[in-house]
Amino acid sequence: MNLKTIIGTFVVGMLLVSCAHSDNRLTVNVSQEVVTSGYIGNGVEWDPYDEAESWGASVSDEDWQKLFKRLDFMRMGYVRCMINSPFRYYDPQTGKYDKTRNIASLSRLLQYCTDHNIVVMYGEYNPPTWAMKDEQCWVDMSVDYLNYLVNDLGFSCIKYFVIFNEPDGNWASTDGDYDLWKSMLLRFADKMKEYPGLDGKVKFAGPDAVVDYKNPSSPFDAAGWVKQATTDLDSHIGIYDIHAYPGQHEVRSGQYAEILARHKEFIPAGKKIVLGEAGYKYWREADSLLMKEYNRRVEGHPFTKGTDSNMLVYDYFYGLDMPLLCMEVMNGGYSGIAAWMLDDAMHSSGDSGKTEDIKLWGMWNILGEEVFDDPSQEEIRPWYYTWSLMCRYFPTGSNILKTTLDRTKGVYAAAGEYQGKYVFAAVNIGDEDRSLDISLPAALENVSLYVYEEGNRQTNNEGHPVPVQTGLTVDGTYQTILKAQSFILLTNID
Template identity: 40%
Template sequence: MRPIVSKIIVSFWLVTTVISCSAVPDATVAVDNTTIINANYIGNGVQWDPYQLDYGEKQLKISSEDWQKLYSRLDFMKPQFIRVMINTTSVMESGVLNETKNYENIAPILEYCQSRSVKVVLGDWGDRMVNSKTNTISKQHLKAAAEYLDFLVNKKGFSCIHYYNMINEPNGFWSSTDENYELWKNAALYFWSEVKVLKLDKKVSLLGPDIAIWKTDKVDWITNSVKDLDHAIGVYDIHTYPSKITVNSGEYTSILKAYKDAVPANKPIVMGEIGFKFVEKEDEALLKENIARAKAKPYASVEDSQMFVYDYVYGSDMADALIQTVNAGYSGSVAWMLDDAMHGKEEKNKLKVWGFWNILGDEYFGAKEEEVRPWFYSWSLMTKYMPSGSQVHKVTVDGNQNLKAISVSKEGKNMIAIVNVSSQDLKVNLTSKDLPVLKQVKKFVYAKGKLKLEGDHIVLPNETSLKLDLKKNTAATIPAEGLLVLTNFDY
C-alpha cells in the first residue's frame, strides 16, 4: 500500500501547488533589470556619534566588552555609510584646539569605520560656528574645525572620512544659523577655504545643505547650494522625519523627487538622517501613544523619542521609507540612530530614545535596554545586501499601494526586497523579462513571529539554496507589516 499512498501525497502536493500559484495575487512586482535607476549606490548605514557618558546622576564609561558588542552587531549589518557629528568646541580649551581632548570617545568609532572601509560623514553640529543674532561667522571656530579634520585625516590616518557636514539642519529655527541660508553659506565657504589651505580638498568634500524637510517648500536650499557651493559639495543631502501616513501612502516619493531633481545630474544626493515623527493629523493617535510611552519610561525624553522602536512595525515602516528613497534615485540613507546612550535631551539622564538598543543598559538604564530591538533586523537586511557600488534597477508594483519593492545587483549578485505596510498578508506575483535565473537564493522574512534569530543579533534565512526564475511568474506572500528579502549575495 505504501507506493499508492506516496502517489496520493504527490498528487495532492501538485494540486495544492497549482491552486496556490494560480490564486489571484494582490499585486504584481515586476523587475526591469535593463533600466538602471542608480549605477553606483553609496550604501546605507546609521548615525553613530561619540557617547554622552555624563548622565547627571552618574558618569559612565563604555567597557571594552560593550565596544566589542557594538562591533559585532554592526558587523552583521555591514554599514557602508556612517554619519558622525561632534561639536568642535568640545575639543577646544580657552579658544584653542586641543586635538587629543576627548579623542578616546571618537577613536573607537573611526577605527571601526577605517577597518571596515565604511565611508564616513564627519561634521559639526554648529555650536558657536556662527552667531545668528549678529549675523556673523566665527572664523576662529571654523578654522579649528578644519584643523581638527586635518588631525583626524592626515595625522591619524582616518581616510574613511570622505565628507564633512558643516552645521546640522541649518534651515531650522533650532539650528545655530536660525534658518539663515546666507549665514550657513558664508560659514561653509570659509570652512572650505581653510580645508583648501590644509590641502584636504583632494581627500574630503562637503556634504550639504543637510536641511530638515517635511514638504517640498525648501528646495531653494538645494538650488542655492548648487549655485554657490557646488565646487565644494561632493554629495548633497537632506533629512526627513516623515509621518507614517506620508510614507505608507506613497506621498513621500513625490516629496523626495522634488529635492533629487534639483541636484546636478553628476552629483549624488543621500538621506543624511531618516526617522519617523507623527506630525500629520491622521497619525494623531500614534503621537498620543508615543508621548504616553515616553512618559512611562524613566529615561526617555518626552520631547524627542520614538517609542515605536520597540515594535516590529517601525522596522517595516523604515523599510518602506528606505525603498521609496532608493527608488527616487538617492544614493544612500543614514538611519537616526544607532544607540540611545549617545544623546540626552532636556535633562542629562533623559535620553533621545531612537536607537537599536542602549549599550549602557546593564550599567545604568536597565539590562533589557541593551537588547537588540526589532527594527535593527529590517534595517540590517536592507543595509547588508545593498553594498557600496550596487546598481539599482527599476521595479514596478501594480495592484496595491501598501506594497513597495526594490531590486539591486553587484558583480552578478542580486537582492530583491518587498515591504508590506498593511495589516494583512498580501500575495504577489514576482516577475521579470530579463533578470537571469538566480541560484543559491536566501529568503529572509521580517515580521513578528517570522524572524529566525541566532545569538545576540544574527538573523538567519528562513530558507536557503532556492532557485529564482522570474521569467516564470513566482508567487510570494509578504506578511502583514513585514519585509521579504531575497538575495544570492554569498554572505
C-alpha cells in the same frame, strides 16, 4: 437540490475563490534598467558617545565588542558621524583648543569605519559657542581637527564634511540664515586648502536642511535650500544631503515618493543626494493615534521626556516602516540613507550632559545597564532585523534596478545588482496576504530568503537575522506569499 443546482453552486463558489485568489496576486517586475548607479549605501547616524562620561560611564570594551558584532553583520555602507566640539576639541572651561581631548571613543568609531570601508559623513552640530558661528577662530579649530582626524590619524573613511547641522532650523546657531551658512562654507573651503591634500580627500556635504519644515526667518524651505546651494556652491559640494522625518501615513500611502522627487530635481548631473538623517515623527493629523500612544509612553518615563525621541522604536511595525522608507529613497534615485539613529546612548535633548531627557531613537541603548540601570535596553530591538538586511545586501557600489508593481496594493519593493549578483526586498503594509509573482533580470543560484513576520523572525544566538531558506535556485521568476504586515528579502549576495 438536484445535480444541476449542485454543479452550479460549485462553479459559482470556485469562481469566487478564483477571483479572491486573483485579487491577491501581484506581479512585480525587476528590470535591468538602472535607477541609481554606484549606490553609496544604507546605514545609520552613529555619533561617538559625546555625553557618556557626563552621564557617568564611558562605553566599556565589552560593550564596544557587542556593538562591533552587531555592526559586523550589518555591513553598513554609510555612516553619518557628528560631534559636539565642547565634548571634544574645545574645553568650555578654559576656552582652549586641544585636538587630543576626549579622542578615544571617536577614534574607535572612525577606526572601525576605516577598517570596514564605510563612507563617513563627518561634521559638527554647531560651533563650540553660538557666538562663534561666524568667527574665524572656529573655522581654524574645526579644520585643524578635521586634518588631525584624516591626515594625522589616518581615518580615510571620512569623505564628506558637514559644517552646521540643519542650518535652516530655528534650533541651529544659524537660525535659517542661508547667507551665513554659505559664507562660512566658503571660509571653511579656503582654510582646508591650507592643509596639503585635505580638500582632495574630503568634500562638503550640504545643505543638510530638513524636509517639511520652513523657518519663518528664512526665505527658503528645504527644497529652496537645495536649489540655492546648487546655484551658489556646487563646485564645493561633493554630495547633497537633506534630512527627512515623515509620518507613517505619508509614507505608507505612497505620497512620499513625490516629496523625495521634489527635493532631488535640482541636483546637477553627476552629483548624488542622500538622506543624511531619517526617521519617523507622528505630529501630523493622520498619525494622531500613534502620537497618542507616543505621549502615553513618555508619561513618567525614567530617562526621557520625549522632547526628541521616537517611543515606538520598540514596536514590530517600525521594522516595516524603516525599510519601506529606504525603498522609496532607493527607487527615487537617491544614493543612501542614514537612519536616525543607531543607539540611545548618544544624545540628550539639547546635549545637556544629563540623563533626564535622552534622545530615544535607537536599535538599543548600549549603556542601558551602566547608566540607566536597565540591562534590557541593551537588547536588540525589532527594527534592527530589517534595517541590518537593507544595509548588508544593498552594499556600496550597488546598482538600484527599476522595480514595477501596482503601488495601490500595500506592497512596496526594491531591487539591486552588485557585482553580478542580485537582491530583492519587499514589504507588505496591508492587512491581506499577497501572492507575489516576481520577475527577476536573471536566473539565480544559491539564493537565501529572509522573512520578517511578527511570529517568525529567525535569528542566531547573537540576535542577527538568519535566512529561513538557503541554497535556492531561481530560474528568473519567483513566487511567494508575502504575508500581511511582513517583509522579505531574497538574495544571492554573500
